[in-house]
Amino acid sequence: MYMKDDVCYAGSLQENIKIIEAKPLRGRMMLVTFSTGEKRLFDTTLLKGKAFEALADESVFNQPVIFHGAITWQNGDIDVAPEMVYRESYDYDEIAV
Numbered sequence: 001m002y003m004k005d006d007v008c009y010a011g012s013l014q015e016n017i018k019i020i021e022a023k024p025l026r027g028r029m030m031l032v033t034f035s036t037g038e039k040r041l042f043d044t045t046l047l048k049g050k051a052f053e054a055l056a057d058e059s060v061f062n063q064p065v066i067f068h069g070a071i072t073w074q075n076g077d078i079d080v081a082p083e084m085v086y087r088e089s090y091d092y093d094e095i096a097v
Contacts, residue, residue: 018069019082024062028055031092032085035069040089044080051078 021033028044044055054074055061064071072079 017082017086019066019071019085020069022064022066022071024064028061030064030071032071032089034082034086039092039094040086041092042085042089046088047080054078 018035019032020035022042023031025031025041030042030044031039032042033039044052044061047055055078060073060078064073065076066072067076067079069082070079071082071085
């Protein structure tokens, strides 16, 4: 557990973490590979607001681009910070799949 900007978070602080790969899955889930070597599952339905509405379109969602360690869509018009993706993602166990 750690605290940053007066907010308490579970887990450990991951500073300067980058996304290496993001693979779209069904149900707007993504299998994300981080610079730490970890693979984690991220539910993009957690992304709220007008900026993320276009992700409901599969043709948009299924074409992520990694730019400077962040997931982006639509030539960078939509992006999400790697720290947020890490914090809101779930452990992925390749053996169990």
